[in-house]
Amino acid sequence: MNGSMQVASQPELSQRQHQILKLLQAGKVNKEVAQELGIGLGTVKQHLVAIFKKLNVSNRAMAVSQSMEIFQGQESRGAALQMADFLECRPCVVLSIALPQEAGHAAVKLMYGSLAAMASAHDAVFLARNGNAGDVILGIQRVTEYDLAVALQTARAVYDDLLATDVQIAQKLRGCMTAGVAFASMKRFGGWTGEVIASAAIASARELLNEVAPGGFMFDSTALDMVELFGVGGTQDIAPTMLLQELKNLHWTGSRRAYHLVGRDEELARLYAALTDAAKGNGKLILVEGEMGMGKSRLCDAIAKLCLKHEGKVSFCRSLPPVLGNGLYDTVKGAACSAEQVAAWLRDQPACFPELVVVDDFHLLAKEQQSLLSAAGAEAIGNGKLVIFSGRRGMHENTGYPNGAGISETISLRRLSAQAIQVLVRNALGKGAIKGRAAKVQRMTSAAAGVPLFAVELARHHQTEQLALPLRVAINARLDSLRLDRNLLREVAKNTVGANLEEVAVALAEDVGALRTQMERALAAGVLSCSAEGWLSFTHPLLRRAIENFEME
Numbered sequence: 043m044n045g046s047m048q049v050a051s052q053p054e055l056s057q058r059q060h061q062i063l064k065l066l067q068a069g070k071v072n073k074e075v076a077q078e079l080g081i082g083l084g085t086v087k088q089h090l091v092a093i094f095k096k097l098n099v100s101n102r103a104m105a106v107s108q109s110m111e112i113f114q115g116q117e118s119r120g121a122a123l124q125m126a127d128f129l130e131c132r133p134c135v136v137l138s139i140a141l142p143q144e145a146g147h148a149a150v151k152l153m154y155g156s157l158a159a160m161a162s163a164h165d166a167v168f169l170a171r172n173g174n175a176g177d178v179i180l181g182i183q184r185v186t187e188y189d190l191a192v193a194l195q196t197a198r199a200v201y202d203d204l205l206a207t208d209v210q211i212a213q214k215l216r217g218c219m220t221a222g223v224a225f226a227s228m229k230r231f232g233g234w235t236g237e238v239i240a241s242a243a244i245a246s247a248r249e250l251l252n253e254v255a256p257g258g259f260m261f262d263s264t265a266l267d268m269v270e271l272f273g274v275g276g277t278q279d280i281a282p283t284m285l286l287q288e289l290k291n292l293h294w295t296g297s298r299r300a301y302h303l304v305g306r307d308e309e310l311a312r313l314y315a316a317l318t319d320a321a322k323g324n325g326k327l328i329l330v331e332g333e334m335g336m337g338k339s340r341l342c343d344a345i346a347k348l349c350l351k352h353e354g355k356v357s358f359c360r361s362l363p364p365v366l367g368n369g370l371y372d373t374v375k376g377a378a379c380s381a382e383q384v385a386a387w388l389r390d391q392p393a394c395f396p397e398l399v400v401v402d403d404f405h406l407l408a409k410e411q412q413s414l415l416s417a418a419g420a421e422a423i424g425n426g427k428l429v430i431f432s433g434r435r436g437m438h439e440n441t442g443y444p445n446g447a448g449i450s451e452t453i454s455l456r457r458l459s460a461q462a463i464q465v466l467v468r469n470a471l472g473k474g475a476i477k478g479r480a481a482k483v484q485r486m487t488s489a490a491a492g493v494p495l496f497a498v499e500l501a502r503h504h505q506t507e508q509l510a511l512p513l514r515v516a517i518n519a520r521l522d523s524l525r526l527d528r529n530l531l532r533e534v535a536k537n538t539v540g541a542n543l544e545e546v547a548v549a550l551a552e553d554v555g556a557l558r559t560q561m562e563r564a565l566a567a568g569v570l571s572c573s574a575e576g577w578l579s580f581t582h583p584l585l586r587r588a589i590e591n592f593e594m595e
């Protein structure tokens with residue numbers, strides 16, 4: 043959660059995908075894979091498409107070579123460590139859908155087929171239920187910040203599929219979405235073992251579904267709370283009760299609520315200087331880098347406002363992750379757009395000076411899209427535009443520029459000062475009466491430890507001492523993608539003052555050497571830090587609290 047997490051995340055493969063890759067490694071052709079696993083040829087092909095997508099490769103030779111590396115990594119990680127499973131408390135999103143009783147076999151089959159396909163593509167768990175109903179649970183295998191958007195997309199897909207075949211039945215479909223926690227048996231390096239799963243969120247989804255009228259869709263308050271953090275909106279406001287046909291108006295926007303900008307004077311001044319240059323027709327390309335929640339989007343927003351104030355033109359788009367189709371979202375128009383369109387904006391002659399083009403969350407784009415936009419960005423500079431690509435750290439390695447050439451500046455967003463965070467906490471708390479306000483502000487300021495997103499989220503949930511669900515999702519998403527040793531992290535989390543590796547090894551009854559490798563990975567990932575005396579602690583206090591929350595409550 044600080045600026046130094048750089049370990050590349052490894053794709054999470056399902057058990058089936060793992061089996062298929064092993065067979066590919068053994069040189070089997072699709073037909074043999076199908077025979078061996080007792081599945082259809084078409085299914086094998088579908089799995090291959092999903093595998094290529096996950097590994098970000100375009101053919102089987104590449105998939106085989108990539109998977110060799112991954113498996114080797116996994117095997118050496120597991121060496122000398124006990125791989126016992128444990129129960130973990132995980133944030134999850136549940137989508138519940140039901141067809142009317144009179145629905146025919148074909149419609150039910152279609153619905154189950156769509157739900158199962160979606161669950162398999164997104165590592166979600168699918169449960170078929172009596173009464174033509176089904177649940178999809180996201181976040182068990184791994185949590186991502188897009189789970190909510192994926193669930194929405196799924197509901198829409200099921201509805202669209204049905205509309206195309208049986209309009210009357212489709213109009214009686216009902217759905218709902220809840221968010222909560224689930225207990226699941228997890229592997230030491232993450233991923234569901236496929237055994238235990240229990241969740242109050244599933245029960246509450248089923249209950250809520252009973253209240254939904256035919257053709258309707260409902261969100262529980264926790265799901266809506268997550269919407270607030272992760273940004274779903276578009277041409278229609280999200281409401282607790284909607285119509286299924288309205289879901290198509292909801293987009294994943296990634297926009298969070300804007301608070302008065304604090305503590306980024308220097309960064310804003312640098313951007314403003316570039317804007318002044320652009321007003322004279324001198325273009326620049328600036329990278330804004332930082333981890334999730336450090337305020338990249340907020341800063342880009344601030345410079346966009348300044349550009350408009352100077353009668354300039356602004357294009358502002360946000361990249362979408364692969365699970366949502368890898369396009370972009372035009373925040374000015376409130377509509378989807380493609381990388382080609384954005385490249386065209388960059389290449390056009392400027393309509394006026396200054397002209398600003400922002401591509402936010404650039405790191406989410408596919409390599410080809412990044413190269414396309416980088417090349418167009420170079421032309422835009424020549425045309426006198428100010429271009430900002432904003433994203434996670436290290437993205438310039440992917441921008442397609444040899445050695446970052448063409449990039450005029452990089453602005454790295456570090457943690458905010460305690461003063462700035464305190465102001466932000468106060469602003470986010472608002473003016474209403476709050477018991478013990480001053481003490482709360484202090485506690486939240488120190489818990490946020492310089493990360494603006496945490497400050498805002500703690501303030502939004504000031505009534506509870508617990509870590510609120512949206513925040514847990516944000517932290518878990520990061521942790522899950524790192525595939526670190528959870529036993530090690532849990533052991534370190536037990537000690538508020540820190541722990542040393544030898545003690546941890548004794549507590550876990552494990553070999554120090556093998557644990558050291560895991561410790562080094564956690565250090566490289568920026569999750570743990572180690573003092574000169576060898577004391578391990580978390581780089582951010584909320585990481586520790588999130589890990590404590592893994593335990594059953």
Ligand SMILES: Nc1ncnc2c1ncn2[C@@H]1O[C@H](COP(=O)(O)OP(=O)(O)O)[C@@H](O)[C@H]1O
Pocket residue numbers: 298299300301302303304305306332333334335336337338339340341466494495498
């Ligand atoms: N410097 C800041 N001043 C005020 N609010 C901020 C600042 N940085 C971030 N925020 C707020 O914190 C939240 C997260 O910021 P955001 O820009 O979405 O982070 P990022 O894009 O880096 O993930 C938003 O609600 C944003 O308004």
Ligand SMILES: [Mg+2]
Pocket residue numbers: 296338339340402403
């Ligand atoms: Mg952002």
